Amino acid sequence: xxxxxxxxxxxxxxxxxxxxxxxxxxxxxxxxxxxxxxxxxxxxxxxxxxxxxxxxxxxxxxxxxxxxxxxxxxxxxxxxxxxxxxxxxxxxxxxxxxxxxxxxxxxxxxxxxxxxxxxxxxxxxxxxxxxxxxxxxxxxxxxxxxxxxxxxxxxxxxxxxxxxxxxxxxxxxxxxxxxxxxxxxxxxxxxxxxxxxxxxxxxxxxxxxxxxxxxxxxxxxxxxxxxxxxxxxxxxxxxxxxxxxxxxxxxxxxxxxxxxxxxxxxxxxxxxxxxxxxxxxxxxxxxxxxxxxxxxxxxxxxxxxxxxxxxxxxxxxxxxxxxxxxxxxxxxxx
Numbered sequence: 001x002x003x004x005x006x007x008x009x010x011x012x013x014x015x016x017x018x019x020x021x022x023x024x025x026x027x028x029x030x031x032x033x034x035x036x037x038x039x040x041x042x043x044x045x046x047x048x049x050x051x052x053x054x055x056x057x058x059x060x061x062x063x064x065x066x067x068x069x070x071x072x073x074x075x076x077x078x079x080x081x082x083x084x085x086x087x088x089x090x091x092x093x094x095x096x097x098x099x100x101x102x103x104x105x106x107x108x109x110x111x112x113x114x115x116x117x118x119x120x121x122x123x124x125x126x127x128x129x130x131x132x133x134x135x136x137x138x139x140x141x142x143x144x145x146x147x148x149x150x151x152x153x154x155x156x157x158x159x160x161x162x163x164x165x166x167x168x169x170x171x172x173x174x175x176x177x178x179x180x181x182x183x184x185x186x187x188x189x190x191x192x193x194x195x196x197x198x199x200x201x202x203x204x205x206x207x208x209x210x211x212x213x214x215x216x217x218x219x220x221x222x223x224x225x226x227x228x229x230x231x232x233x234x235x236x237x238x239x240x241x242x243x244x245x246x247x248x249x250x251x252x253x254x255x256x257x258x259x260x261x262x263x264x265x266x267x268x269x270x271x272x273x274x275x276x277x278x279x280x281x282x283x284x285x286x287x288x289x290x291x292x293x294x295x296x297x298x299x300x301x302x303x304x305x306x307x308x309x310x311x312x313x314x315x316x317x318x319x320x321x322x323x324x325x326x327x328x329x330x331x332x333x334x
Contacts, residue, residue, distance in 0.1 A: 080136030142238030167192035195234035264327030
């Protein structure tokens, strides 16, 4: 997402003659002072040297003489000062009815207010709104600006960017698989920036979290409804998490029931490992597994058309599976 990321700055109130000014620090520890001579001064943490970054410093604050000129040649009234993570310096122009920004090239521009006192402009571009004695400013982690509009006795909010992009996530991939086989689902994510996690869920229960766009899992019996949620992990990503629509993965029983109508029952996977699934168009009442000598090594009664059997204890080999005492198929145990 492309938006201006700003950090909160802790500010201390200073008293200088009859004006109330502020000072702030940036991320590197440099100190910025709103001097009542109508200048913003910077003290370098690394050198201890003070310099003027904005304002003329000659006690002439009005009228404001920006925009688009070197900030040190601009008449301005300095009050609340803030610095963003990119080194841009912001000032609440108390009396000049505007908020100004000095960019890293030293050029000053108005970012809120028209220079005329009043109250107007809600829902409009900030530079078209009127303020009355803006006294201080602050920023949240998403770059939204909050102005202490002192004369109007309100706090004004400037949203940046005007409309946050909303992430989207959609799923594609396997739609039918036999239990015991591998299923891969792929998420397509848009407008989520570059730093996010994808939380994968089946029937609303999370089963894995990954930064990869695809997830692979082993199918079990029944119908799965897979959803995925994109969650931002970036410091200044300011959007709510988004959940995809459900992606349905069935267990292939529809096709197997069609097959079992001809053969009595369908059995999968075959060869099988630990789990064996049987599907029939009729109710399965009994299952018997015989070895090559025709001796039953597994028998159990059921009352269902879909059955799961744990065959992990069977040795590797060839077996005969008999259903309802009538239908027989060959099973290969891996």
